Amino acid sequence: MTRRRIAALPYGPDAWLLRFAERPGEAAFQSMRAITRALETDPPPGLVEYVPGYTSVLIEFAPGPAPDLGKLLTRLNRRLGEAIEPGPIHDIPVRYDGPDLVRVAEHAGLSVAEVIERHAGTVYRVALLGFAPGFPYLDGLDPALATPRLATPRSRVEAGSVAIGGDHTGIYSVPGPGGWNLIGRTSLRLFDPGRATPADPAAMCWLRPGDRVRCVPEAA
Amino acid sequence: MTDVLEVVSPGLLATIQDGGRPGWRRFGIPPGGAMHRGAWREANRLLDNPPEAAVLECLQGASLVVLETVELATAGTWGARAWRAAAGERIEFPASLAGVWHYLALPGGINAERFLGSASVCARARIGAALARGDRLAGLAAPRGRFPAGVKARQPAATFAYDDSPLGIWPGPQWDAFDEASRTAFLTGDWRVSARSDRTGYRLEGQALVPPPGNLASEPVRVGSVQVPPDGQPLVTLNDGPTVGGYAKIALVDAADLDRLVQTRPGQAVRFRSLA
Numbered sequence: 176m177t178r179r180r181i182a183a184l185p186y187g188p189d190a191w192l193l194r195f196a197e198r199p200g201e202a203a204f205q206s207m208r209a210i211t212r213a214l215e216t217d218p219p220p221g222l223v224e225y226v227p228g229y230t231s232v233l234i235e236f237a238p239g240p241a242p243d244l245g246k247l248l249t250r251l252n253r254r255l256g257e258a259i260e261p262g263p264i265h266d267i268p269v270r271y272d273g274p275d276l277v278r279v280a281e282h283a284g285l286s287v288a289e290v291i292e293r294h295a296g297t298v299y300r301v302a303l304l305g306f307a308p309g310f311p312y313l314d315g316l317d318p319a320l321a322t323p324r325l326a327t328p329r330s331r332v333e334a335g336s337v338a339i340g341g342d343h344t345g346i347y348s349v350p351g352p353g354g355w356n357l358i359g360r361t362s363l364r365l366f367d368p369g370r371a372t373p374a375d376p377a378a379m380c381w382l383r384p385g386d387r388v389r390c391v392p393e394a395a
Numbered sequence: 396m397t398d399v400l401e402v403v404s405p406g407l408l409a410t411i412q413d414g415g416r417p418g419w420r421r422f423g424i425p426p427g428g429a430m431h432r433g434a435w436r437e438a439n440r441l442l443d444n445p446p447e448a449a450v451l452e453c454l455q456g457a458s459l460v461v462l463e464t465v466e467l468a469t470a471g472t473w474g475a476r477a478w479r480a481a482a483g484e485r486i487e488f489p490a491s492l493a494g495v496w497h498y499l500a501l502p503g504g505i506n507a508e509r510f511l512g513s514a515s516v517c518a519r520a521r522i523g524a525a526l527a528r529g530d531r532l533a534g535l536a537a538p539r540g541r542f543p544a545g546v547k548a549r550q551p552a553a554t555f556a557y558d559d560s561p562l563g564i565w566p567g568p569q570w571d572a573f574d575e576a577s578r579t580a581f582l583t584g585d586w587r588v589s590a591r592s593d594r595t596g597y598r599l600e601g602q603a604l605v606p607p608p609g610n611l612a613s614e615p616v617r618v619g620s621v622q623v624p625p626d627g628q629p630l631v632t633l634n635d636g637p638t639v640g641g642y643a644k645i646a647l648v649d650a651a652d653l654d655r656l657v658q659t660r661p662g663q664a665v666r667f668r669s670l671a
Contacts, residue, residue: 186617187565187647199612211421226420228614228639231568235617305613305639308423308520312613312639323610324641326625330591341610341641348423351519352595354624366423368510368522376511380422 181210181248181255190235191244192228195255199229204302204314207232208385209257219247227303227384229312262386264298267346267361269337269390271295275322275356279339282322291392293317294337294358299344301386309348309366309380313388316344328354335361337390348380359390396506398531399465399538400499406456406488408594409526411505412498413449416513420638426618427515427522427634430594430657431496434471434555438500441468441477444536448504449514451532453497455490462531465538471497472658474552493556494658503536517635519595557658561668563651567620567644572607580604581621581645582667586629590661594635597656599665603627606643613641619648631656 183191195210196203207227214225214234221242226233236242271291280290299313306312321342332338332353337346340355347353348365363381371379382388402409412435415428429435429452439448451457455472461484468477469486472494480486488497507514508523516523570578580602589598604627616622620632622642631648632640648656649670659665 184568185565186568187619187650190617192568192614224418224420226615226638229612231614233615233617303613303639304421304423305615306423306637308425308522310423324625328624343613349520366520368520371510376419377422 181251183244183248186233189238190233192231192233193248193251194231196230199302199314203230204300205257205259206255207303208259209254210251212257212259213251213254219243226305228305229302259385261300262383264387264389265382266389266391267363268393269295269359269361270393271337271359273336273338273357273359276358279320279322279356279358283319285319290320290358293320294344295390295392299388301382301384301388303384304380304382306345307347307349307351307366309382311345311348311365311382311388313344313346316342318342320344322356324354325356328352332357333360335363337361396503396533396535396537397463398533399461399463399501400459400532401462402526402528402530403458403460403485404456404528405526406453406458408454409457410452410516410518411449411507411523411526412452412515413504413513414447415515415634416511419511420615423638424511424520425517425635425638427513427517429498429515430634431471431498431555431654433654434475434496434498437470437475437550437555438468438498439504441470441475442466442500442502444500444502444504448500448535449507450505451499451526453488453499454495455488455497457488459486459499460484461486463538465534466502468500469498470550471555472552473497475550475554491552492660493552495660496657501532501534502538503534506533506535519635555654555658557660557663558655559664559666560655561666562656563649563670564621564646564667565649566669566671567646568614569607569611569643570645572643573623573645574605577604578645581629582669584666586665588659588661588663588665589628592661594633596633596636597631597659599629599631601628604629604645611641611643613639616640616644617647619650619653620644621646621648633657
């Protein structure tokens with residue numbers, strides 16, 4: 176059995192990035208779910224917030240006595256390898272007419288139609304929400320479609336834009352600056368503060384980590 | 396409470412802000428809140444408000460008119476002061492070389508809708524909206540007719556102003572992955588704040604840094620992180636910025652120095668010094 180261990184990288188005087196994997200993938204995703212579940216159900220004293228990423232989880236502490244990091248890491252290391260059940264599949268209607276579709280096709284050496292076919296032919300998994308409110312980082316992009324981020328990010332990308340950044344695909348949940356390649360657009364509102372209720376504030380986000388997503392092409 | 400102020404012009408940007416909504420970044424919600432924490436707190440202190448009360452944050456050029464006589468306090472670019480404003484009085488926050496952000500407090504804090512425990516507007520997240528001409532503001536407490544005992548009612552602008560002394564930084568998670576030349580260039584360089592700066596982040600211009608090779612898996616980003624995109628021009632993530640990102644983070648600006656950074660106007664100089 177491979178011995179996995181979490182490394183704690185300082186990120187300012189009161190925070191650490193807990194690095195649990197070298198690269199994204201199935202093992203990293205399972206580790207992230209196991210670690211965040213442990214932080215959620217049994218937070219260490221003084222923890223203000225945790226934020227998951229692909230290969231790391233940020234933990235931020237309130238000012239005060241230094242947290243017992245060694246004890247936390249021992250506890251979290253024991254949780255690695257826990258299996259977490261997958262979430263439901265959501266269909267998302269997408270109009271594939273983004274301004275960077277041709278750039279992605281050229282980079283991949285494919286036709287635009289082939290790019291659409293490959294992008295819509297995959298069931299993606301929501302790895303995490305982040306970057307912007309309710310923005311899903313979707314795992315499972317066909318490696319042929321991986322395209323480097325733009326050298327200079329756009330200052331405005333519209334909500335609903337379906338995009339590829341490096342080897343990830345995602346859907347912009349709100350308008351804002353962004354450096355990903357825009358390939359299409361959905362009318363679905365992935366983030367809507369109006370959906371939040373006191374009992375379920377997380378309902379503001381259409382998708383949750385672990386959910387799965389299928390893009391269904393719409394006629395232009 | 397009744398409306399006591401009306402927006403004549405919001406200037407470049409006028410929004411309601413408080414301490415923000417930390418704790419929701421795993422849903423992608425940025426912490427938000429007042430850009431200049433010291434000025435936000437001072438405006439509330441001058442009126443004996445709860446420390447976390449919501450205030451009006453003005454970028455520059457805002458203009459308001461007083462509808463009913465009321466105690467007001469301002470703090471920020473234009474210094475700090477508390478006074479009783481008479482109905483009909485105009486309040487102006489024109490552009491200033493001294494800084495960027497200015498705050499206006501009402502008795503008890505501004506009455507505003509809250510989301511996830513905070514009244515802070517985050518236009519990028521479609522949480523609330525920036526103020527527009529004709530919008531009216533009310534305090535949560537009636538005008539008191541007095542000021543808290545011992546309040547120093549005037550402070551010079553310099554208290555909250557831009558100054559060019561170096562900002563303290565901690566090494567970012569990718570500090571060791573940057574080459575020696577880039578680390579040195581970052582720490583010794585004279586950076587200029589770009590005009591493409593806002594509540595999400597301040598862009599810096601200077602000698603291009605070289606980001607570490609390879610694609611970084613998207614990872615959490617703290618407020619104050621100095622990210623280096625492929626074009627080598629650093630971007631300091633601020634209150635309304637992304638919660639996760641794939642650019643290498645060379646450094647983290649110390650939280651205590653963010654107030655000075657955010658008062659830096661486009662074209663003004665920023666320098667760094669290591670706290671590690």
